Amino acid sequence: MSPEKHKTQMNIVIAGHVDHGKSTVIGRLLADTKSLPEGKLEAVRQNCERNAKPFEYAFLLDALKDEQAQGITIDAARVFFGTEKRDYIIIDAPGHIEFLKNMVTGASHAECALLVIDAVEGVQENSRRHGYMISMLGIRQIIVLVNKMDLVGWDEAVFNRIKEEYSAFLSEIGTGAITYIPVSGTEGDSIAAPGENMDWYKGITVLEALDRFEKEESIDGKPFRMPVQDIYKFTSLGDSRRMIAGTVETGSAAVGDELIFYPSGKRSRIKSFEGFNLPDVQTRVSQRQATAFTLDEQIYIRRGEIAAKAVEPGPRVSSRLRVNLFWLGRRPVKPEHEYLFKCGTLKIPARVEEISRVIDASTLKVQQSCRQIKRNDVAECIIKLKKPAAFDIATEFEGTGRFVLVDDYEIAGGRIIREDLPDSHTEIRDKVFLRNFKWEKSFINPSHRAERYNQKSHLILITGGKDTGKKTIAKQLEEQLFNDGKYVYFLGIGNVLYGVDADIKRAGVNGTTRREHIRRLAEVSHLLMDTGLILIVTAMDLTQKELEIIKTVVEPENIETLWVGEKVSTDINYDFCFDDGRAADEACEIVIQRLQERGVIFKVW
Amino acid sequence: MDYLEELEQTSIYILREAYANFKNLAMLWSVGKDSTVLLWLARKAFLGHVPFPLVHIDTNFKIPEMIEYRDHLALEWGLNMVYGENREALESKQTYPDGAVDRITCCSLLKTQALRQTLDASGPRYRLNHETRSYEPDTNSEAYTGVIVGARADEEGSRSKERYFSPRDRQNEWDVGDQPPEFWNQFKTDFAPGTHVRIHPLLDWTELNIWEYIKSESIPTVSLYYNQGEGTRYRSLGCSPCTEPIKSDAHNVDEIIEELANGKLSNIAERSGRAQDAEDGGGLESLRRGGYM
Numbered sequence: 001m002s003p004e005k006h007k008t009q010m011n012i013v014i015a016g017h018v019d020h021g022k023s024t025v026i027g028r029l030l031a032d033t034k035s036l037p038e039g040k041l042e043a044v045r046q047n048c049e050r051n052a053k054p055f056e057y058a059f060l061l062d063a064l065k066d067e068q069a070q071g072i073t074i075d076a077a078r079v080f081f082g083t084e085k086r087d088y089i090i091i092d093a094p095g096h097i098e099f100l101k102n103m104v105t106g107a108s109h110a111e112c113a114l115l116v117i118d119a120v121e122g123v124q125e126n127s128r129r130h131g132y133m134i135s136m137l138g139i140r141q142i143i144v145l146v147n148k149m150d151l152v153g154w155d156e157a158v159f160n161r162i163k164e165e166y167s168a169f170l171s172e173i174g175t176g177a178i179t180y181i182p183v184s185g186t187e188g189d190s191i192a193a194p195g196e197n198m199d200w201y202k203g204i205t206v207l208e209a210l211d212r213f214e215k216e217e218s219i220d221g222k223p224f225r226m227p228v229q230d231i232y233k234f235t236s237l238g239d240s241r242r243m244i245a246g247t248v249e250t251g252s253a254a255v256g257d258e259l260i261f262y263p264s265g266k267r268s269r270i271k272s273f274e275g276f277n278l279p280d281v282q283t284r285v286s287q288r289q290a291t292a293f294t295l296d297e298q299i300y301i302r303r304g305e306i307a308a309k310a311v312e313p314g315p316r317v318s319s320r321l322r323v324n325l326f327w328l329g330r331r332p333v334k335p336e337h338e339y340l341f342k343c344g345t346l347k348i349p350a351r352v353e354e355i356s357r358v359i360d361a362s363t364l365k366v367q368q369s370c371r372q373i374k375r376n377d378v379a380e381c382i383i384k385l386k387k388p389a390a391f392d393i394a395t396e397f398e399g400t401g402r403f404v405l406v407d408d409y410e411i412a413g414g415r416i417i418r419e420d421l422p423d424s425h426t427e428i429r430d431k432v433f434l435r436n437f438k439w440e441k442s443f444i445n446p447s448h449r450a451e452r453y454n455q456k457s458h459l460i461l462i463t464g465g466k467d468t469g470k471k472t473i474a475k476q477l478e479e480q481l482f483n484d485g486k487y488v489y490f491l492g493i494g495n496v497l498y499g500v501d502a503d504i505k506r507a508g509v510n511g512t513t514r515r516e517h518i519r520r521l522a523e524v525s526h527l528l529m530d531t532g533l534i535l536i537v538t539a540m541d542l543t544q545k546e547l548e549i550i551k552t553v554v555e556p557e558n559i560e561t562l563w564v565g566e567k568v569s570t571d572i573n574y575d576f577c578f579d580d581g582r583a584a585d586e587a588c589e590i591v592i593q594r595l596q597e598r599g600v601i602f603k604v605w
Numbered sequence: 606m607d608y609l610e611e612l613e614q615t616s617i618y619i620l621r622e623a624y625a626n627f628k629n630l631a632m633l634w635s636v637g638k639d640s641t642v643l644l645w646l647a648r649k650a651f652l653g654h655v656p657f658p659l660v661h662i663d664t665n666f667k668i669p670e671m672i673e674y675r676d677h678l679a680l681e682w683g684l685n686m687v688y689g690e691n692r693e694a695l696e697s698k699q700t701y702p703d704g705a706v707d708r709i710t711c712c713s714l715l716k717t718q719a720l721r722q723t724l725d726a727s728g729p730r731y732r733l734n735h736e737t738r739s740y741e742p743d744t745n746s747e748a749y750t751g752v753i754v755g756a757r758a759d760e761e762g763s764r765s766k767e768r769y770f771s772p773r774d775r776q777n778e779w780d781v782g783d784q785p786p787e788f789w790n791q792f793k794t795d796f797a798p799g800t801h802v803r804i805h806p807l808l809d810w811t812e813l814n815i816w817e818y819i820k821s822e823s824i825p826t827v828s829l830y831y832n833q834g835e836g837t838r839y840r841s842l843g844c845s846p847c848t849e850p851i852k853s854d855a856h857n858v859d860e861i862i863e864e865l866a867n868g869k870l871s872n873i874a875e876r877s878g879r880a881q882d883a884e885d886g887g888g889l890e891s892l893r894r895g896g897y898m
Contacts, residue, residue, distance in 0.1 A: 022729035078758040080811055087608075089758075089809060105768070108788040137788075229618070230625045237654045237683070245650075247618045276653045277822060288606060290617035292652055301623055328786055342791050382859070402789060409795040410785040486765040 008086040008215055013107040015134060016116035017124040019146040024185030025116060026079055026090055027057030029206060032192035035081050039446035057185065069478070085211045092129070100376055101128070101328040107134055112141040114206070115177070119152045122358030125163050126360045129376070130506040131166075132361040135175040136326060136378065136415060138398065142170070143209050144177045150184040154197045162538070178213075181206060186598060223312035224251030225392070225400050227344030228261065228305045232292065240471050243274050243292040246307070246345070249399040252286035258310040261301045261389035263317040263429070265436035267310060268295040299446050304391040306542040313398060316420035317429060319388040320353070323403065326361070326378045333373035333381075333405075340406035341385055341571045343417070345397065347406075347437050349386040356380045373413075382421065388429060388552075391417055408458060429520055432553055435523075449532030452569065457529040458600045459554055462590060463542040464564035469584065470538045476584045477591055478536050486534055486601060496521050518546045522553035529554065532599065543570045547569060560594060562587070609817055613646065617805040618752065619769055619788060620650040623804045624657070627751025628663050631687070631724070636660040636671045637842045638826055641806055642753035642815050647753075648682070657731075660723060660749070663696055664846035665713040666702055674827045679733055686733035687743055689723025691715050702846045708881045715844075724749050724801065750796070753801040753804045759811045760875055762822035771803045772796060812864045814874055818856045832856050838880060840870070847880040 015023045030036050035275035042053050048055045079090040091110055107113065115135045117127050144166060152158045159182045170176050181190055182201050192207045204212065224600035229246040233239075251261065253270060260267045269295045273282035285291040308314040331383050333352050355370045359378045373379045392406055394401030394416035404414030416445030431560060450456050458479065462470045474490050481488040504513055521539065547561060563574040565588075576594070578587045595601050606614070623630060632647060632655070634640045645755065647655045661675060679686035694700065694714040701711035721825060722728025730743035756767060768784055770792035785793045796802050807815075829839045829850075837850035838861075855861040864870060876882050 001690060003773070009611075078809070080759045087811075099835045102784070104788065105784075192712060229621045232652065234654045237656065239652070241655065244619055247614065274652050276649045276651075288614055288622070290614045290650070332665060340795065345622075347794075399790075404788050404791040406795055409793075409797050411791060411793060413785075414788050415793065471736070512839070 002605075009089065010086055010213060010215060011089045012092060012112045012114060012210065012213070013091045013108045013110035013134070013139070014116065015107065015115040015130040017118065017121070017126040017130075019129070020116045020118040020121065020124070021058075021185045022114075023092055024057035025114075025145060025183065025191065025206065027059070028091055028185050028188055028191045030079065030081060031057060032082075032188055033081070047396075054506075060303060063301075068262055073331070083207065083211055085148065086215075088210060090097050100133070100340055103130060104133055104137065104326075104328065105460045107137050107139065110137075110139060111215070113139050113143070114209075115142060116147050117144060117162055117166065119146050119148045119155075119158050119162065119182070120425050121442040122162055122271070124170065127166065127191075128169055128364075129362045131175075132364075132485050133326070135170075135173055137553070140175070141213050142175065142403055143206075144179045144180045145196055145206060146180060146182045147185055149182045149189065149198065149319040152189045152322075154182075154189075156182075156198075156200045158453060159201075160565070163391045163483040171287070174434060174537065179203060179209065181209060188502065198553075211574070222250035222397065224253045224259075224307070224309045224316075225249040225315065225397060226253070226256075226307040227346070228301060228303055228307060229345045229574075230303055230562050231301065232294055241274060242298060243294055244301070244487075245292040248285050248286055248287055250397060251312070253307075253309060255283040255580075259295075260306045260310050260314055260437070261299075261305045261307050263433075264301060265433040266299045266301055266303060267437070268297045268299050270294075270311060271296050297441070297445055300446075304344070306344065306349070314460045315390045315391050315392045315397075317388055317433070320421040321381070321383050321391065321419055322356075322415050322419040323419050324378070324380055324415045325373065325413055326415055327373045327375060327406070327413040329375060329407045329410070331407065332375065333379070333413070334371070335528075336570075339406070341383060341389075342393050342406060342414075343389070343403040343412075345564075346389050346391070346586045348389055350405070351384050352381050353384040354382040356382070378415075378495065379486045380418075387556075388423065388425065388428070391420070393417055393419065402419060425548060428549055428552050431519075437460075446532065453532050454602065455486055455534060456600045457558065458534050458595065458598075459525055459529060459550075459559045460534070460536045460562065460595075461538065461542070461547075461550065461559055462536065462538045462562045462564060463570075463574070465567065465569055466540060468565035470540075470564045473562075473584045473587045474538045477588045480588050480592070481601075482536060484601075485530060488534040488536065489528060490536045491525070491528070491538075493517070493521055493537070496524055500524060515549065516551050518542075519553065522550040525550070528555050529558065534583075541570055547572055560591065560598075562591070587594065607774060609814060609821065612810055612814055613649070613808070613818065614690075616643075616646045617650040618646055619792070619806040622790075622794065623751055623753055623806075624651070627802070629747050630657040630751040630753065631660045631719075631749040632657060632753040634675070635755070635842070636661065636667075636675045636827060637755070638808055638815055639757060639810075639828060641824060642686075643753065643755040643817055644808075646806065655682070657753075657775070658685040658745075660722060660752075661686070661718050662716055662846050663690045664686045664688060664719070665690060666700070666760055666846055667878065668829060668845045668848070670752045670829055671827055671842060674734070676827065680735065680738060683735065684733070687723075687730050689692075689719055689728055689730050690721035691722065692719070692729060701861055706876070708847055711847075712881045717753075723774060736788065739837060750801045750803070751769065751804060753806065755807050756805050757810050757812070757815075758808050767803075767805050768793070769805050769808055769810055770794065771805065773801050773803055774799075779849050783801045784807060813862065816858060816862050816865060830861070841876050843879055843881075844876065849878040849880070851878055 016022050044059045045055055064449050081088045081090055091106040093106035115131060117123060142212055146159050168564040182198055183190040189197050190205050194205060226246040226248050228244060232243045232245055255270050258267060258269050275282055305317045335352050339350050341348050355373060357380050358367045358370045358373055361378050392400040397479045402416050404411045462474050464470050477545045478488050478490040504516055525535055525537055563577045566579050634644055691714055699705050699714055701708050723730055724748045725748040731740040732743035734741050770786045772793060832838045832853055832855055836854045838855055839850045855864045
């Protein structure tokens with residue numbers, strides 16, 4: 001094995017205010033360490049000659065014509081560079097305020113940062129802003145370069161003044177630099193070699209500083225987390241394996257381990273790890289490994305859920321979370337806008353319920369309870385997800401504790417989750433979770449039943465005003481499906497009210513009672529559906545909140561909602577609506593067609 | 606986990622993200638070393654399968670051995686192989702080898718334009734029939750909305766500015782100055798109708814990484830990359846009229862790794878044998894903005 005095999009690789013971002021000389025520093029570093037391919041240096045020199053402008057080291061990086069014209073780095077360019085110790089990818093982040101999103105993109109892939117400050121101009125707006133962003137992205141190793149020392153006559157006092165000012169800023173935001181180095185990108189002092197102009201400086205060069213950065217070792221011993229990336233079944237390619245795919249975020253898991261998937265609470269054991277061209281059969285996976293495994297049972301889970309081990313603490317589940325957010329989007333964050341919330345492999349519509357405080361990342365000025373978050377601002381706020389989801393708290397789990405928000409197709413902000421907050425369904429969800437956890441499974445699973453009965457279990461929820469013909473449609477639908485040979489059952493809410501609900505007061509007295517009636521109706525539905533039935537339930541005037549309770553208890557994918565009646569008197573989001581006068585025949589036909597489309601029953605040819 | 610494994614695992618994650626988010630996904634396969642490593646990584650990510658079409662742009666001037674190798678692997682690995690070409694330009698002989706246009710124009714016709722037409726299905730697509738072992742017109746005429754490409758950041762300047770998931774507008778154009786941010790492992794997987802996204806799982810790989818991975822996985826590569834006794838080998842593959850081999854004694858993967866690791870080639874740009882680069886002001890920028898890979 002070649003020695004290169006053992007060399008580590010490290011991503012470093014170089015940031016700072018516009019024109020403070022980041023690209024020049026890197027260009028110089030590459031040239032002085034002879035890390036450039038011949039073609040590159042020549043091409044850039046020739047280009048300069050052709051355009052009659054003096055050669056600059058920065059042009060090596062700003063290889064794009066656009067940038068050479070404007071003299072600023074537009075995007076984060078990657079530069080590959082190696083020392084005896086290891087290989088580096090230096091990400092050159094643009095200093096211009098317009099391109100802060102590019103700087104953040106560059107920095108989010110880095111483990112360490114070099115921050116460049118111009119000795120002439122001193123600490124500027126983006127020197128601070130970039131410092132803030134770097135610390136927010138979780139980069140803890142920072143080295144500050146005071147550049148253009150040649151232009152201040154190599155004056156130690158200038159260096160010390162900048163060092164003092166910037167140290168104070170960094171400590172205010174709760175971080176600090178490993179060291180400060182006075183450099184000159186154009187003259188080369190303190191870049192790859194000490195140079196002759198600063199006798200007063202006894203510290204290390206930039207090149208030495210790079211090798212001083214420490215590789216952050218992955219912390220092991222954390223509970224297992226794997227965001228479900230996909231469920232693969234390549235039947236059409238002649239493969240019958242059903243595999244759960246994902247990359248392990250923390251911890252490890254082995255064949256035979258029992259997993260729980262959140263937020264659904266479904267559980268099963270790992271049967272085997274699958275792979276392609278692996279030297280040995282895999283029996284265990286750990287942190288950062290991309291894996292795929294089969295389960296003991298065919299449980300229905302989805303992309304976006306988080307797998308944890310049954311014997312270890314699981315992630316949080318809620319639809320409300322307190323977060324820290326930085327915003328880079330074109331339009332400001334407002335409570336009335338809808339966003340997509342992405343965390344791990346999860347993607348879910350979300351709103352910002354409350355903006356608690358906004359911080360200016362450069363001046364550090366704080367504003368309490370605001371109505372909007374403007375571009376390049378940092379804020380603390382509460383996010384409300386459309387559905388409950390699983391996630392972690394960032395201080396406990398880095399990967400599953402950070403998120404981004406998508407606005408108008410583009411990632412426009414993100415950062416960390418600080419806290420899970422209770423939502424209106426927390427209590428019901430906890431009951432469902434416990435029920436799933438304690439559920440005694442039989443040898444016959446839902447797919448066996450589906451195969452035997454030639455149907456998938458499903459809930460048809462019929463609601464509407466009083467005397468609109470809900471039950472007529474329900475009973476006719478039941479009869480029609482029954483006559484087609486389906487296993488189907490009609491259940492009116494009244495059938496539950498006087499038996500299952502005998503211990504609680506009649507509905508209408510207060511909200512909690514009605515809520516409990518709905519919860520029990522949903523639990524009974526869940527039981528009946530577990531037998532493989534197609535269940536038709538009627539209930540009067542269901543509201544959206546009540547439908548959400550039902551969807552918390554019963555798999556939401558397996559529900560069709562019908563509103564019967566001309567007037568829709570609640571806020572429910574139904575799938576279909578039928579007018580009063582419409583014949584039950586027609587309603588049944590539409591529902592049956594829908595069930596066929598959804599693959600619940602098969603179309604008879 | 607060594608760094609090669611780390612690169613591999615990240616690329617697999619990106620491939621799986623692409624597959625989970627794009628309905629009409631395709632992978633470009635130039636038959637070169639990078640996109641062949643990419644193809645191998647797809648088989649890793651999808652447990653031996655490649656669940657989307659592999660698209661090859663046939664300029665009709667590729668070195669013949671490349672096409673043989675392509676079809677050989679496509680048949681052996683059961684790939685959904687599709688190729689496209691700019692038939693109009695070829696029929697009217699608007700090519701550099703025919704003497705009608707310069708190199709850059711030839712590239713933009715036979716590659717960039719052919720690619721655009723193949724991706725949006727406005728041009729012809731031919732699909733490999735594994736039973737007859739021959740190509741026939743493809744019945745799928747939907748535009749690909751996600752296109753996986755084997756570009757690496759260390760190849761030349763403009764490629765170093767790419768994102769892992771990089772949007773392209775209706776004209777296939779790339780707005781370098783205004784790309785969406787990409788944080789941690791969250792990528793641009795949402796896109797407006799009519800636009801498409803280029804996906805670059807190999808962005809952080811270097812030329813040396815590619816060869817090390819070819820070695821560790823024993824990935825079959827086309828023999829043009831090796832010195833066959835003439836003292837030359839191809840370092841980057843393209844059309845025969847515009848691709849020159851380099852001087853090298855490397856006969857096999859080990860010797861190429863040694864050659865790269867020892868810095869024998871560090872003073873020569875990887876694409877120095879590709880004549881069109883030199884004509885484009887020392888970079889691929891003009892070509893790439895228009896959709897060139």
